[in-house]
Amino acid sequence: MTMVFLNKEIRDGDNPDLTEERKTATFDTNKMAEVIYGSEKLARRRREISQAVSLIPELADSKPLPFLSRNEKILESTRKVTALNEHLPRLINMNDEDEAWHIHSEVIGFEGNPLALHHSLFIPPLVIQGSDEQHEKWLGRAKRREIIGCYAQTELGHGSNIRKLETTATYSLSTQEFILHTPTINALKWWPGALGKSSNHAVVVASLIIKEQNYGPHLFMVQIRDEQSHEPLPGIAVGDIGPKMAFNGADNGFLGFNNFRIPRGNLLNRHCNVEVDGTYVRPPHDKMNYAGMIRVRSRMAAEQGTFMAQALTIAVRYSAVRRQGFLENKSQEVKVLDYQTQQHRLFPAIARSYAFIFCGFETIQKYETLQNEMNSGNVSLMADLHALTSGIKSVVTYQTGEGIEQARMACGGHGYSMASYISEIYGCAIGGCTYEGENMVMLLQLARYLVKSVELAMRGKPGDLGPMVAYLAYPDIKVDLVTGPEAYVKMFQHISKRQSIKATEKFHRKMESGVSRDEAWNQCAVELTRASRLHTRLYIIETFIRRVDSIEDLSIKMVLTDLMNLHLNYELLDVASYALEDGFMSSTQMGFIKNQLYSSLEKIRPNAVSLVDSFQFSDLQLRSNLLNFLFQVLGRRDGHVYQNLFEWAKSSPLNQTEVLPSVTQYLKPMMEKAKL
Ligand SMILES: CCCCC/C=C\C/C=C\C/C=C\C/C=C\C/C=C\CCCCC(=O)SCCNC(=O)CCNC(=O)[C@H](O)C(C)(C)COP(=O)(O)OP(=O)(O)OC[C@H]1O[C@@H](n2cnc3c(N)ncnc32)[C@H](O)[C@@H]1OP(=O)(O)O
Numbered sequence: 001m002t003m004v005f006l007n008k009e010i011r012d013g014d015n016p017d018l019t020e021e022r023k024t025a026t027f028d029t030n031k032m033a034e035v036i037y038g039s040e041k042l043a044r045r046r047r048e049i050s051q052a053v054s055l056i057p058e059l060a061d062s063k064p065l066p067f068l069s070r071n072e073k074i075l076e077s078t079r080k081v082t083a084l085n086e087h088l089p090r091l092i093n094m095n096d097e098d099e100a101w102h103i104h105s106e107v108i109g110f111e112g113n114p115l116a117l118h119h120s121l122f123i124p125p126l127v128i129q130g131s132d133e134q135h136e137k138w139l140g141r142a143k144r145r146e147i148i149g150c151y152a153q154t155e156l157g158h159g160s161n162i163r164k165l166e167t168t169a170t171y172s173l174s175t176q177e178f179i180l181h182t183p184t185i186n187a188l189k190w191w192p193g194a195l196g197k198s199s200n201h202a203v204v205v206a207s208l209i210i211k212e213q214n215y216g217p218h219l220f221m222v223q224i225r226d227e228q229s230h231e232p233l234p235g236i237a238v239g240d241i242g243p244k245m246a247f248n249g250a251d252n253g254f255l256g257f258n259n260f261r262i263p264r265g266n267l268l269n270r271h272c273n274v275e276v277d278g279t280y281v282r283p284p285h286d287k288m289n290y291a292g293m294i295r296v297r298s299r300m301a302a303e304q305g306t307f308m309a310q311a312l313t314i315a316v317r318y319s320a321v322r323r324q325g326f327l328e329n330k331s332q333e334v335k336v337l338d339y340q341t342q343q344h345r346l347f348p349a350i351a352r353s354y355a356f357i358f359c360g361f362e363t364i365q366k367y368e369t370l371q372n373e374m375n376s377g378n379v380s381l382m383a384d385l386h387a388l389t390s391g392i393k394s395v396v397t398y399q400t401g402e403g404i405e406q407a408r409m410a411c412g413g414h415g416y417s418m419a420s421y422i423s424e425i426y427g428c429a430i431g432g433c434t435y436e437g438e439n440m441v442m443l444l445q446l447a448r449y450l451v452k453s454v455e456l457a458m459r460g461k462p463g464d465l466g467p468m469v470a471y472l473a474y475p476d477i478k479v480d481l482v483t484g485p486e487a488y489v490k491m492f493q494h495i496s497k498r499q500s501i502k503a504t505e506k507f508h509r510k511m512e513s514g515v516s517r518d519e520a521w522n523q524c525a526v527e528l529t530r531a532s533r534l535h536t537r538l539y540i541i542e543t544f545i546r547r548v549d550s551i552e553d554l555s556i557k558m559v560l561t562d563l564m565n566l567h568l569n570y571e572l573l574d575v576a577s578y579a580l581e582d583g584f585m586s587s588t589q590m591g592f593i594k595n596q597l598y599s600s601l602e603k604i605r606p607n608a609v610s611l612v613d614s615f616q617f618s619d620l621q622l623r624s625n626l627l628n629f630l631f632q633v634l635g636r637r638d639g640h641v642y643q644n645l646f647e648w649a650k651s652s653p654l655n656q657t658e659v660l661p662s663v664t665q666y667l668k669p670m671m672e673k674a675k676l
């Protein structure tokens with residue numbers, strides 16, 4: 001029997017400890033899902049899609065993934081993604097990217113698949129950088145999945161510094177072709193997802209050479225494998241780069257060219273061109289070829305917030321059914337979720353998940369605006385969004401890693417087992433600190449923007465500062481935190497502004513003392529990255545406040561206000577030393593922040609399970625679908641952890657036989673020998 005309480009599904013047969021949690025919630029999880037995913041329609045569509053997928057057996061894992069070898073993982077992810085391809089048009093609106101992401105996440109999980117990059121990194125640069133004619137030629141084929149592609153930029157020797165990529169695309173005037181070449185081992189493309197064994201096309205980033213002049217990195221559409229035989233084309237060396245920390249269901253690859261020729265029309269030329277006679281037509285912005293990277297980075301806050309939310313769903317549900325130790329009542333052990341330390345471990349991370357998802361939706365919208373402007377030739381928004389997304393991708397990936405690791409530790413010993421599946425989520429999410437721009441490198445990109453902005457403010461031109469950095473010119477007026485969120489923002493603004501100014505002044509002093517600009521920059525780099533982090537954390541706080549302000553439903557607004565207050569106090573406490581240093585914050589205020597934080601933990605406690613339930617991850621999505629295969633066990637919606645942990649252990653391949661060859665071949669002889 002199912003009883004609906006405030007639209008929260010209470011099911012007979014669930015672990016009573018979880019049922020009790022769901023009953024104490026003060027809000028409706030369906031309503032909260034609408035806020036998280038931005039609309040009633042999307043939240044509802046997600047549920048409908050999850051439900052539809054759960055009814056199609058071939059879309060479920062056919063084996064528990066942690067027990068599979070790499071080859072088996074790739075076979076399984078490919079089986080699922082191709083099976084899904086057959087069902088997609090019936091299950092989702094094919095033009096809706098959010099629906100597509102959701103269904104892929106349901107079916108594929110975290111371990112990658114040969115089409116993940118096709119949609120996120122092959123089609124988008126083709127859309128952004130390809131001309132109408134090029135769309136005509138490749139886009140339809142790519143969307144129909146007649147061809148499979150990837151994005152090949154990083155090389156063995158260079159990833160961060162793309163101006164130094166060594167792969168060359170030399171224009172041949174006589175044949176009107178580009179000759180792609182890999183001059184050294186270091187120049188091999190290295191890392192691109194789905195390149196190794198699956199793709200037959202790649203968007204390749206290579207240095208464009210015309211009449212011996214290097215015009216820097218440009219994007220080329222390159223067919224790398226025969227469409228019939230799938231063999232590499234002559235002049236191409238391609239393969240898999242081996243097992244990784246995660247994403248082992250995907251084939252990240254290497255790629256080398258031996259004077260491989262492609263037609264002139266394969267340079268993606270919506271914004272730049274090489275004419276027949278070798279004349280180079282410049283793009284409207286120097287870094288136009290980097291626009292695809294801004295796109296991916298703009299999506300990372302929501303994506304990473306979701307990864308963290310998945311780990312937290314597992315940890316919070318488990319913490320509500322795990323009983324260990326006593327508080328006042330000595331006749332019953334307490335749920336570990338009742339310990340303040342456990343709450344302090346998990347609840348600020350829940351708040352960050354919400355904050356990242358809210359911030360993510362804002363940045364995705366900003367990117368869409370940029371894209372529309374770029375299409376009509378206006379590139380003025382590019383610099384701001386590059387700076388913003390560089391900071392956001394760095395801060396959210398790092399904090400997501402922290403949050404997921406805390407979720408794992410919060411599950412004690414069982415968190416360390418693959419039965420929690422948290423380590424797989426961690427491996428997948430933490431890759432984000434490196435891919436799409438190594439975090440330190442991206443923080444330093446934002447720092448360039450901050451330093452320039454401080455210089456403008458110092459030169460008495462605050463009117464030239466964009467809205468994102470206007471606070472750098474605000475006067476320092478002390479604030480009373482009791483007055484609410486705005487005061488927290490002002491305190492954060494002061495901290496961020498002061499650090500940006502300090503780092504800039506240090507940089508100036510170094511140069512004035514005769515140190516070169518680059519060396520001075522390097523000697524200030526740690527301080528500069530601190531400024532970037534603070535600026536970004538301030539931005540995330542502001543998006544959280546904006547989102548909560550916009551909510552009308554009172555019960556949702558109240559619980560999100562609790563979560564936002566927790567976030568404000570946690571973030572401010574974390575950086576308080578910056579404000580204590582110059583006396584902007586007093587030790588009394590510090591005490592106030594701590595007390596507010598502890599009181600927020602208490603307020604959130606009754607809503608904790610429902611706050612993670614509101615993400616509405618299905619058991620399949622968390623890989624805990626008992627109907628198909630025993631898998632991630634701790635975060636099951638029904639909370640039946642222990643019996644399923646035992647089932648999980650029994651299903652281990654090691655337990656399919658009582659005596660292993662390791663015993664008969666090695667341990668037994670050793671023991672026998674010892675008896676002699
Ligand atoms: C619809 C269907 C969907 C289906 C979905 C299917 C499946 C999904 C299911 C599950 C998936 C699950 C999970 C998926 C999650 C993850 C995916 C997995 C893997 C991700 C793949 C990652 C791919 C990559 O990593 S691609 C490679 C990325 N590489 C980088 O990012 C390189 C970083 N380096 C750089 O960007 C540059 O080198 C640089 C650091 C910016 C420096 O560039 P440089 O040219 O040297 O410039 P310089 O520093 O001198 O600065 C000069 C000037 O330019 C400005 N600038 C720089 N960049 C930009 C820019 N982009 N835009 C604007 N301006 C820019 C810079 O600020 C300077 O300005 P100024 O002089 O200071 O004014």
Ligand SMILES: Cc1cc2nc3c(=O)[nH]c(=O)nc-3n(C[C@H](O)[C@H](O)[C@H](O)COP(=O)(O)OP(=O)(O)OC[C@H]3O[C@@H](n4cnc5c(N)ncnc54)[C@H](O)[C@@H]3O)c2cc1C
Pocket residue numbers: 117121151152153154157158159160161190191192193247252431434435436437438439440441444
């Ligand atoms: C899971 C995964 C998937 C990927 N998928 C793709 C893909 O599909 N396509 C693709 O083209 N690439 C892909 N990559 C590659 C990825 O984009 C690069 O690894 C990334 O951009 C970092 O570059 P790097 O490896 O050269 O690191 P490096 O730059 O060598 O970084 C090493 C260290 O040097 C530091 N460092 C480097 N430069 C500076 C600097 N200027 N100032 C200060 N410190 C610096 C870094 O902070 C870091 O600590 C993927 C990587 C991973 C992990």
